Amino acid sequence: MIGVDADLEDRAIAAYLGLALGDALGATVEFLTPREIAHQFSREGGVHRHIIGGGWLRLGAGEVTDDTTMALALGEAILAEGGQVRPPAVARAFDAWMRAKPVDIGNTVRRGILHFRRTGRPWVRPSADAGNGAAMRCLPVALTGARWSERRLARAALAQAWVTHRHPLADAATVCLVLMAKDALAGLGQEALATRAEALVRRHPEFRWEGARLDNPSGYIVDTVKAVFAGVLAPGDFTERLVAIVNRGGDADTTGAIAGMLLGALAGTRGLPEPCLDRLRAEIRVRCVAQARALAAADNAPRGETAGVPGSVGRGLLAQEAGSLVPG
Numbered sequence: 001m002i003g004v005d006a007d008l009e010d011r012a013i014a015a016y017l018g019l020a021l022g023d024a025l026g027a028t029v030e031f032l033t034p035r036e037i038a039h040q041f042s043r044e045g046g047v048h049r050h051i052i053g054g055g056w057l058r059l060g061a062g063e064v065t066d067d068t069t070m071a072l073a074l075g076e077a078i079l080a081e082g083g084q085v086r087p088p089a090v091a092r093a094f095d096a097w098m099r100a101k102p103v104d105i106g107n108t109v110r111r112g113i114l115h116f117r118r119t120g121r122p123w124v125r126p127s128a129d130a131g132n133g134a135a136m137r138c139l140p141v142a143l144t145g146a147r148w149s150e151r152r153l154a155r156a157a158l159a160q161a162w163v164t165h166r167h168p169l170a171d172a173a174t175v176c177l178v179l180m181a182k183d184a185l186a187g188l189g190q191e192a193l194a195t196r197a198e199a200l201v202r203r204h205p206e207f208r209w210e211g212a213r214l215d216n217p218s219g220y221i222v223d224t225v226k227a228v229f230a231g232v233l234a235p236g237d238f239t240e241r242l243v244a245i246v247n248r249g250g251d252a253d254t255t256g257a258i259a260g261m262l263l264g265a266l267a268g269t270r271g272l273p274e275p276c277l278d279r280l281r282a283e284i285r286v287r288c289v290a291q292a293r294a295l296a297a298a299d300n301a302p303r304g305e306t307a308g309v310p311g312s313v314g315r316g317l318l319a320q321e322a323g324s325l326v327p328g
């Protein structure tokens with residue numbers, strides 16, 4: 001049994017709250033361009049910086065979207081399996097999540113869950129679809145695997161990803177973000193995250209963010225991750241960086257959610273803006289804090305986390321793919 005690590009717990013709570021804050025803040029301007037945002041918020045200096053809801057989903061202030069609720073569903077599935085990432089449990093949790101009629105659902109996520117309902121298989125075939133839906137919900141994996149080897153963590157990252165998404169770029173980005181979150185949760189700083197991002201760019205130059213077009217990022221994982229890297233690796237405090245990222249518009253709830261997760265883990269709870277936290281729906285805040293605490297405290301020593309993956313996509317292939325994404 002591993003005792004509670006107070007520092008890990010604090011960073012975990014901040015990562016969860018950061019994820020929800022970025023999602024809630026970004027949802028207001030999802031699908032807008034930076035010009036449209038500047039126009040809409042002209043009375044506030046052209047910058048969207050408060051949690052006010054609205055957006056194309058017509059959210060109430062402090063409501064979140066699929067990014068946060070899928071992460072919570074994944075975390076619950078992991079907790080129910082004693083801290084392990086088991087694809088059948090993950091797929092069942094996503095299925096239940098979809099049945100509960102979430103405010104928002106991506107096409108690839110819907111297809112993956114319907115595929116599971118139809119076939120009982122908790123993984124999809126490789127496809128040309130490199131959306132950001134598996135990356136946006138990856139936080140619980142990084143937390144439950146905070147003490148695992150990188151290779152094992154990469155396997156777990158793919159095990160949850162492949163329930164709905166399977167594409168070399170989406171896979172590589174999801175593993176990279178899980179490792180970045182693991183580093184930030186461990187108390188490593190921005191430089192450690194930059195090293196991870198640079199390693200991804202060396203492998204897949206598509207992700208080069210310096211000098212790239214970053215405005216209006218789409219749901220394509222490459223666009224999303226470039227905007228997140230540029231924002232998270234910039235100078236500034238939690239709020240400055242998060243506000244800058246969502247004001248790029250596009251898939252702003254997801255760039256906000258992923259960036260918020262990393263920025264929260266880097267900053268810890270003392271680095272989070274209290275007035276913003278107060279705007280987050282109490283129910284979401286409570287669920288985020290409870291799940292962060294539970295996962296940080298779980299005795300989740302690795303025990304065959306991909307057990308139960310049937311057929312051709314069993315442990316061998318997952319391990320092979322994961323191994324190719326993590327050296328050593």
Ligand SMILES: [Mg+2]
Nearest residue numbers: 065066067253
């Ligand atoms: Mg969303």
